[in-house]
Amino acid sequence: MEISTANLPRCQGTRKDGSPCNAAPTARSGYQFCAWHQPDIPEEEKLAWASKGGLASRPAVLPEAADIRLRTPDGCMAILEETASQVRRGELATNVGNSIAYIVSVAVKVVEVTISDRLDKLEKLARNRWR
Numbered sequence: 090m091e092i093s094t095a096n097l098p099r100c101q102g103t104r105k106d107g108s109p110c111n112a113a114p115t116a117r118s119g120y121q122f123c124a125w126h127q128p129d130i131p132e133e134e135k136l137a138w139a140s141k142g143g144l145a146s147r148p149a150v151l152p153e154a155a156d157i158r159l160r161t162p163d164g165c166m167a168i169l170e171e172t173a174s175q176v177r178r179g180e181l182a183t184n185v186g187n188s189i190a191y192i193v194s195v196a197v198k199v200v201e202v203t204i205s206d207r208l209d210k211l212e213k214l215a216r217n218r219w220r
């Protein structure tokens with residue numbers, strides 16, 4: 090099966106040569122414009138990105154993002170899936186995605202330790218009961 094990108098939203102801005110931009114639009118712009126053509130980002134900020142090596146260095150964060158819930162495996166999986174999708178769509182910088190993945194991995198370790206402690210207590214209880 091061939092995957093078509095024809096129906097994906099595209100930036101509605103125009104390039105210097107007058108041609109349509111067609112870059113992937115940001116969620117922050119309501120999928121109307123890419124980060125470069127987003128009207129609510131000041132020109133100085135865009136010029137600062139360009140001088141730091143282009144859009145890849147932009148501070149890609151999601152100010153509207155909901156709080157992350159890491160207390161359940163489902164919560165951890167949900168944030169990993171969401172983050173991976175956001176990085177793939179260019180809505181989130183890869184370093185931010187890596188940071189979130191690391192935080193989730195630490196949360197999983199905490200859950201593992203908690204489960205291990207609870208299992209130890211249960212084993213102790215079971216041993217005492219059968220004595």
Ligand SMILES: [Zn+2]
Nearest residue numbers: 100110123126
């Ligand atoms: Zn654009």
